[in-house]
Amino acid sequence: MDDAEGFVQVAQHGRVAEIRLARVGARNALSTRMAERLVDAARQVSAGDARAVVLSSAVAGAFCVGADLKERNGLSDREFLAQRHVFRRAFGAVRELPIPVVAAVHGFALGGGYELALCCDLIVADRTAVVGLPEVTRGIVPGGGGTQLLPRRVGPGVAADLILTGRHVQAGEAARLGLVDRLVEAGDDGRVAREVAEQIAGNSPVAVRNARNAVRRALDVDLAAGLDVEDAAWRAAVFSDDRREGVRAFVERRAPRWP
Structure with a gap:
């Protein structure tokens, strides 16, 4: 071809x-x-x-x-x-x-x-x-x-x-x-x-997106700034419906259905 x-x-x-x-x-x-x-x-x-x-x-x-x-x-x-x-x-x-x-x-x-x-x-x-x-x-x-x-x-x-x-x-x-x-x-x-x-x-799309962004940003900033990037990523994930579903699925012993 x-x-x-x-x-x-x-x-x-x-x-x-x-x-x-x-x-x-x-x-x-x-x-x-x-x-x-x-x-x-x-x-x-x-x-x-x-x-x-x-x-x-x-x-x-x-x-x-x-x-x-x-x-x-x-x-x-x-x-x-x-x-x-x-x-x-x-x-x-x-x-x-x-x-x-x-x-x-x-x-x-x-x-x-x-x-x-x-x-x-x-x-x-x-x-x-x-x-x-x-x-x-x-x-x-x-x-x-x-x-x-x-x-x-x-x-x-x-x-x-x-x-x-x-x-x-x-x-x-x-x-x-x-x-x-x-x-x-x-x-x-x-x-x-x-x-x-x-x-x-198979993982939370919200969590993966924000974790990936934090990892990439870590290469361009110092540690203090990087920890702020991580905090922003954590907040974006933890206050999302994905976090609520992930915790609920764990408690109910089933696979998560990411919203």
């Missing part, structure tokens, strides 16, 4: 939506048209009623190998800049999805491919995963959020190691360094990511 319409697919699994990268002929290399389709897919999911999202790959051996360098080789400087705006919208669309996003990573997740995973809240990777930000080896700087998201995830030292050397990191080391969150057996990334997303989707 190598038609623009098929580059990115959207599926619904009950309360979980799945955005599936499916540019099979190019190992999900991000072209301009594929980036545009990713924006469309994110909008489609945002307009639906899903409570969590899985970002996955339909391509064997690759999550996403990064930007399509064959396409870029033929771009003028003006066209390169035009593509830059499209790519920023695509990465922003994933990062700003209003519900939690779990990446399911197998095979190569390099450059923009790994940055797509970094835009997600959690990364589930199987043992075939290879991650890295090799942009400097091609005279480029990571531009999908890598220089900002990776230090927030693993600290400046580990981030500098990956970004300045451009090296590839195998799954085991990636898990040890915190480059991915859960390491699973080969072929299990999609299943486990959907299970994690389903677990998230």
Whole structure:
């Protein structure tokens, strides 16, 4: 499949939506048209009623190998800049999805491919995963959020190691360094990511939304300000109908029916 319409697919699994990268002929290399389709897919999911999202790959051996360098080789400087705006919208669309996003990573997740995973809240990777930000080896700087998201995830030292050397990191080391969150057996990334997303989707939407916001804000403020953010999130949840239903369901020994 190598038609623009098929580059990115959207599926619904009950309360979980799945955005599936499916540019099979190019190992999900991000072209301009594929980036545009990713924006469309994110909008489609945002307009639906899903409570969590899985970002996955339909391509064997690759999550996403990064930007399509064959396409870029033929771009003028003006066209390169035009593509830059499209790519920023695509990465922003994933990062700003209003519900939690779990990446399911197998095979190569390099450059923009790994940055797509970094835009997600959690990364589930199987043992075939290879991650890295090799942009400097091609005279480029990571531009999908890598220089900002990776230090927030693993600290400046580990981030500098990956970004300045451009090296590839195998799954085991990636898990040890915190480059991915859960390491699973080969072929299990999609299943486990959907299970994690389903677990998230089963929780209070009000509580999940506010807790997620508090976690994200914690990266940008000092501790005192962060505790105020947490207090605001707590108040938004505790005075909601979700809290009332959650406590009532616990007392009545039944599953909650979130309003």
